[in-house]
Amino acid sequence: MHHSDLPPGEKWRQFELYALGIREFAGVRPTEPLNPFRLAKFANLLVLDFERIEGLTEQTRRHLLGDASGSWSGGAASRPLPDGRRIVILNPTHAPMRSNATLMEEISHVFLGHQPSRLKIEAKDHRGRSISRDYRKADEEAAYATGAAALVPYAALRKFVLAGQTSLEIARHFRVSRELVEYRIKVTRLWPIYRSAH
Numbered sequence: 696m697h698h699s700d701l702p703p704g705e706k707w708r709q710f711e712l713y714a715l716g717i718r719e720f721a722g723v724r725p726t727e728p729l730n731p732f733r734l735a736k737f738a739n740l741l742v743l744d745f746e747r748i749e750g751l752t753e754q755t756r757r758h759l760l761g762d763a764s765g766s767w768s769g770g771a772a773s774r775p776l777p778d779g780r781r782i783v784i785l786n787p788t789h790a791p792m793r794s795n796a797t798l799m800e801e802i803s804h805v806f807l808g809h810q811p812s813r814l815k816i817e818a819k820d821h822r823g824r825s826i827s828r829d830y831r832k833a834d835e836e837a838a839y840a841t842g843a844a845a846l847v848p849y850a851a852l853r854k855f856v857l858a859g860q861t862s863l864e865i866a867r868h869f870r871v872s873r874e875l876v877e878y879r880i881k882v883t884r885l886w887p888i889y890r891s892a893h
């Protein structure tokens with residue numbers, strides 16, 4: 696691997712190396728988009744359709760897909776199935792590009808060996824409030840950053856930025872949102888180059 700294949704900064708270099716490991720496992724070429732739906736089963740995740748969740752009242756269903764649809768992107772169930780798989784539900788009202796990033800984060804948690812800190816519904820803070828967090832904060836950052844790097848790897852991103860492509864063009868290529876591409880351009884410190892070209 697060339698030195699220029701890794702972004703500056705120790706932390707970001709580490710996330711990139713994890714991400715490259717995931718891409719290598721998936722067998723995708725350096726500039727090829729990664730499809731997290733094909734990786735999910737290797738991470739022991741079962742992606743279920745929202746429509747297949749039973750036991751939701753019509754009111755809850757309408758709430759989750761209506762008023763509240765902007766406030767959740769999806770996630771994995773804390774408790775595994777008897778066969779060890781964990782269920783992931785994705786918000787069906789979100790664009791596929793956004794679901795790719797959500798699912799990739801869940802896959803990264805598994806590949807990075809993160810343990811859910813506690814079951815969501817059982818977690819209470821000292822005031823007795825429910826804590827709706829599955830993983831520790833550092834693990835959340837690592838999973839999100841690694842997932843984003845797996846979807847938009849640095850070497851290819853750098854190549855496209857130097858070739859003068861816009862974040863929208865790069866986003867379409869990798870099947871992710873433009874926001875995710877701009878996040879990657881910023882954290883890998885390619886932003887000054889990108890800005891000077893657009």
Ligand SMILES: [Zn+2]
Pocket residue numbers: 800801804830835838
């Ligand atoms: Zn997470």
